[in-house]
Amino acid sequence: MSALxxxxxxxxxxxxxxxxxxxxxxxxxxxxxxxFVALMGPSGSGKTTLxxxxxxxxxxxxxxxxxAGTNIGVLSETELSKWRSRHIGFIFQFYNLIPVLTAFENVxxxxxxxxxxxxxxxxxxxxxxxxxxxxxxMDHYPRQxxxxxxxxxxxxxxxxxxxxIFIADEPTGDLDRVSAEEILTLLNRLNKEFGKTIVMxxxxxxxxxxARIIHHLDKGxxxxxxxS
Amino acid sequence: MSMTKLIVKNAFRHTLRVLLTIVGISVAVVAFGMLxxxxxxxxSGVAASSPNRLIVRQAVSFIFPLPYSYKEKIAAIPGVSAVxxxxxxxxxxIDKDQFFARQGCDPETLLSLYPEYTLTSKEISAFKTDRSxxxxxxxxxxxxxxxxxxxxxxxxxxxPGSWQFTVSGIYIPxxxxxxxxxxxxxxxxxxxxxxxxxxxxxDQVGYYVVKINDPSRSAEISQxxxxxxxxxxxxTKTETEGQFQQGFVSSxxxxxxxxxxMSYLIIGIILLVLCNxxxxxxxxxxxxxxxxxxxxxxxxHLFAFIAGEAxxxxxxxxxxxxxxxxxxxxxxxxxxxRGWFPVFIIETSTYVLAGSSALIxxxxxxxxxxxxxxxxxxxxxxxFTG
Numbered sequence: 279m280s281a282l283x284x285x286x287x288x289x290x291x292x293x294x295x296x297x298x299x300x301x302x303x304x305x306x307x308x309x310x311x312x313x314f315v316a317l318m319g320p321s322g323s324g325k326t327t328l329x330x331x332x333x334x335x336x337x338x339x340x341x342x343x344x345x346a347g348t349n350i351g352v353l354s355e356t357e358l359s360k361w362r363s364r365h366i367g368f369i370f371q372f373y374n375l376i377p378v379l380t381a382f383e384n385v386x387x388x389x390x391x392x393x394x395x396x397x398x399x400x401x402x403x404x405x406x407x408x409x410x411x412x413x414x415x416m417d418h419y420p421r422q423x424x425x426x427x428x429x430x431x432x433x434x435x436x437x438x439x440x441x442x443i444f445i446a447d448e449p450t451g452d453l454d455r456v457s458a459e460e461i462l463t464l465l466n467r468l469n470k471e472f473g474k475t476i477v478m479x480x481x482x483x484x485x486x487x488x489a490r491i492i493h494h495l496d497k498g499x500x501x502x503x504x505x506s
Numbered sequence: 507m508s509m510t511k512l513i514v515k516n517a518f519r520h521t522l523r524v525l526l527t528i529v530g531i532s533v534a535v536v537a538f539g540m541l542x543x544x545x546x547x548x549x550s551g552v553a554a555s556s557p558n559r560l561i562v563r564q565a566v567s568f569i570f571p572l573p574y575s576y577k578e579k580i581a582a583i584p585g586v587s588a589v590x591x592x593x594x595x596x597x598x599x600i601d602k603d604q605f606f607a608r609q610g611c612d613p614e615t616l617l618s619l620y621p622e623y624t625l626t627s628k629e630i631s632a633f634k635t636d637r638s639x640x641x642x643x644x645x646x647x648x649x650x651x652x653x654x655x656x657x658x659x660x661x662x663x664x665x666p667g668s669w670q671f672t673v674s675g676i677y678i679p680x681x682x683x684x685x686x687x688x689x690x691x692x693x694x695x696x697x698x699x700x701x702x703x704x705x706x707x708x709d710q711v712g713y714y715v716v717k718i719n720d721p722s723r724s725a726e727i728s729q730x731x732x733x734x735x736x737x738x739x740x741x742t743k744t745e746t747e748g749q750f751q752q753g754f755v756s757s758x759x760x761x762x763x764x765x766x767x768m769s770y771l772i773i774g775i776i777l778l779v780l781c782n783x784x785x786x787x788x789x790x791x792x793x794x795x796x797x798x799x800x801x802x803x804x805x806x807h808l809f810a811f812i813a814g815e816a817x818x819x820x821x822x823x824x825x826x827x828x829x830x831x832x833x834x835x836x837x838x839x840x841x842x843x844r845g846w847f848p849v850f851i852i853e854t855s856t857y858v859l860a861g862s863s864a865l866i867x868x869x870x871x872x873x874x875x876x877x878x879x880x881x882x883x884x885x886x887x888x889x890f891t892g
Contacts, residue, residue: 335884363802374797378515
């Protein structure tokens, strides 16, 4: 069976002024359906760039990124937008909720891109919020929630459209220990109970230990497992 | 949640800022509407002109009279279907601040040349039979509480002495743009008095109003009339009623042009106010736009959000401005000397211009924020810290 995410010979370079900076060097990695992968490494190692490329919000300079059979590097911007809305759920470090929208409305956002009816959307949002334990806070605005609750709303937003892959960029980076544990437990549930594939970037070893596989990057190189 | 709800929620995110922007747009729309109304009031005489009426006046200046004897000669010119005449009277009614046009006329022909002034047959008959009778426009009648049978006492200046006129009719114009403030009385009444008081001023009229059947022949007929009186003691200048009215307006042309320019500058101010708000807004929301893009929202969605927000603000401002314009114009008119502008109304075109300008301004104000949002890379937007 082929991997859900298959990255081969991925190189990413940025141009800053006249200087060319290589952020990822010939990275190849396969991630299976249902894996929970943590990407670790020091700042500037290229882990967030790799995550962004897998999420389809950045493009490779060289190499192939095939996800669920689609080479996302060749998709146009509009195709990529549609692809993201179907396949990717985002969980950001700073939650990135829309402050003028309630928890319910924030979770409903990605569903606005689907052909679901209003009542179907409502059911889906309520389900997502109950999964993250915030069914009783759906009318609260982000400012009325704690950091941990905000992140749980963000996770509800990510799961509402039922994507295959969750992309989590330092999901516990802005949280206290207790809230961080809650979020990691939630991610574990999504992975184990719902079979979702999770790719997470973290600096925190205890967060990374929740993942089944840990990949280390250093200066754009993927370090073979067992050598980190 | 609908897109509209999201747009409205976003538009009112910074309540004070958006309210100040809306107030700014409203004030600008009121100012724009006021200036346009003044310009249209100034041009109302031109707008109300009929293409089949020619005005024959003294070639040297409008203030010099023409002989009454010209009437028959003008009427004999082919293409002329009727001839009437008017004579500016001036005078003081109540006091010098009470201004409205008062003119001597020929009651037999006046109303056939000016069918836009409507009277009942009883009023017309009374006007024609009583030599001291006059008719007044509905606005003037309302202003002074005049009723049929009332006596209007006037003190003459161009034609000295005390004058008395009996109101025999109150005319109602067919259109809002027609002058409803004038007063017409018998030229014959004036002429008889001149025959007694100052014979040199008798049998003279201010200007002729000539009705032609075919407006396309106006230039040719005008030329024929002027040719007829060439090298006479009172040469004529004949022009269409529109050109004649334009002659009055063009003496104030520079002022009108300045007002016109100002009214369009105001549109520019609205644009700057809204652009400023939208650029600040979009800058603050850089990260949110990146999040929306990452969730799968496309350029079309961002266009709807940003343009929708700009249009919500601009159209709200325009709506409030237009709603305020009506009472403000009425208030402004009440401060003007009475009769300053015989027609002072907000034309439909002013509403349309204000509304469409706000619409265009809304779209233009969205261009820069939209360009930024569309060209922004998601990864850069997510890193944006303001």
